[in-house]
Amino acid sequence: xxxxxxxxxxxxxxxxxxxxxxxxxxxxxxxxxxxxxxxxxxxxxxxxxxxxxxxxxxxxxxxxxxxxxxxxxxxxxxxxxxxxxxxxxxxxxxxxxxxxxxxxxxxxxxxxxxxxxxxxxxxxxxxxxxxxxxxxxxxxxxxxxxxxxxxxxxxxxxxxxxxxxxxxxxxxxxxxxxxxxxxxxxxxxxxxxxxxxxxxxxxxxxxxxxxxxxxxxxxxxxxxxxxxxxxxxxxxxxxxxxxxxxxxxxxxxxxxxxx
Numbered sequence: 001x002x003x004x005x006x007x008x009x010x011x012x013x014x015x016x017x018x019x020x021x022x023x024x025x026x027x028x029x030x031x032x033x034x035x036x037x038x039x040x041x042x043x044x045x046x047x048x049x050x051x052x053x054x055x056x057x058x059x060x061x062x063x064x065x066x067x068x069x070x071x072x073x074x075x076x077x078x079x080x081x082x083x084x085x086x087x088x089x090x091x092x093x094x095x096x097x098x099x100x101x102x103x104x105x106x107x108x109x110x111x112x113x114x115x116x117x118x119x120x121x122x123x124x125x126x127x128x129x130x131x132x133x134x135x136x137x138x139x140x141x142x143x144x145x146x147x148x149x150x151x152x153x154x155x156x157x158x159x160x161x162x163x164x165x166x167x168x169x170x171x172x173x174x175x176x177x178x179x180x181x182x183x184x185x186x187x188x189x190x191x192x193x194x195x196x197x198x199x200x201x202x203x204x205x206x207x208x209x210x211x212x213x214x215x216x217x218x219x220x221x222x223x224x225x226x227x228x229x230x231x232x233x234x235x236x237x238x239x240x241x242x243x244x245x246x247x248x249x250x251x252x253x254x255x256x257x258x259x
Contacts, residue, residue, distance in 0.1 A: 022222040022229070023214050027251060028056060029233055030210040030240055031112070031142075038140055038205070038255065039066070039108065048106045050095050050131060051113025055081035055088065062088050069106075071098070095127040104136045111143040112253075119179055119186045121196075128200045132258055141202065141256045148177050148187040150215065150250040190247050193254060202256035208240040209249035 035057075039045055045066065049058045052070035054077050061068045062085060070090040072078045081090055093100060095114035109131045118124045131141050152175055156162040165171050170178050177187045197204055214221055214236065224232060239245055246252055 022224070023211070023218045026214045026221065026233065026236055027211040030208075030236055031144075031253060032057070032060065033237060034206075034208060034210075034240075034253070034255065035061070035108075035110070035142065036064075042107045045107035046105065047108045047110065048101070048134065049110045049112070050098070050127075051111060052081065052090070053077050053113055055084060055090070057110060057112065058088055058090070059085045071095070096123060096130065098130045098134055101134045103133050104139075105134050107136055107139045109135045109139070109141045111141060113144070115143060115145045115188070116185055119181055119183075121192065125196055125199055128196055128202075132200055132202060135258045137258055139258050140205065141258065142253055143256065144210075144251055144253045145188045145193055146185055147247060147250060147252055148189045149175075149248060151177055151185070151187045154215070188252075190252075193252065197254060197256060200256075201259065203259055205255040205257050206241055207246060207252060207254045209246045209252055210236075210240065211251055212236045212239055212245060212249050215250040 039047075046069075047061060047066055048069045048071060049055075049061075050071045052058045052072045053074075055070055055072075058068045058070040058081065068088060070078075070081060070088055071093045072081065072090065073092065073094055075092060078090055078092055081088065091100065095111065095118075111127065111131050114127050115124055118127060128141070128143060131143070135141055152171070156165055156171070170183075172178060176189060179186050193207075221229070221232065
């Protein structure tokens with residue numbers, strides 16, 4: 001795997017700012033609600049945040065008193081993380097190779113970034129299996145994906161690139177995206193996500209959409225007053241695991257238990 005394009009992208013892109021934006025707060029807030037709900041199952045859990053980015057989740061979990069180790073591929077992101085909270089344990093590593101960690105070390109493994117930038121099934125399965133290896137028996141893995149239909153609706157139709165992507169053979173006849181490293185992001189469908197779960201022999205606890213329709217209505221969400229926004233967050237949490245809606249958002253999180 002080559003990660004030069006991704007490194008150049010994150011050297012410029014402010015991921016921390018995205019998650020702190022109003023629409024980004026929805027994804028972060030709902031994901032944290034689920035994390036904290038499941039963390040209650042453990043006494044003093046050890047957590048690893050693989051693909052930690054600039055540390056939005058690691059730093060918040062550390063503030064709450066959890067034992068967190070952050071793993072990030074991009075040095076720029078690690079530098080931002082260290083500058084924000086220098087006491088967090090953080091290492092530079094690739095989600096495909098976590099050999100610096102012993103098997104069955106962590107109670108909870110967070111994999112919120114890597115699947116966005118892995119472009120074939122084999123690499124995604126390898127990342128999931130590495131996460132499984134370092135997770136204790138009975139432990140949990142939170143793995144996030146970017147969703148296929150969101151990219152088609154927004155980029156292909158709303159931004160009017162549909163004829164271009166068809167001409168460049170970036171879509172199958174079934175409207176499945178065909179991406180590569182040059183595209184920076186990889187998009188998945190539920191069928192593939194289910195296949196990865198089965199191939200890794202993990203048990204699903206729940207699968208949910210942390211942002212629901214938020215990215216389609218960013219302006220509306222950004223213009224909400226605080227009271228309305230709090231109500232909106234509760235609404236998104238309530239609908240986050242509805243089967244008829246989870247595949248329609250921009251992100252999805254699969255909560256998997258190691259048997």
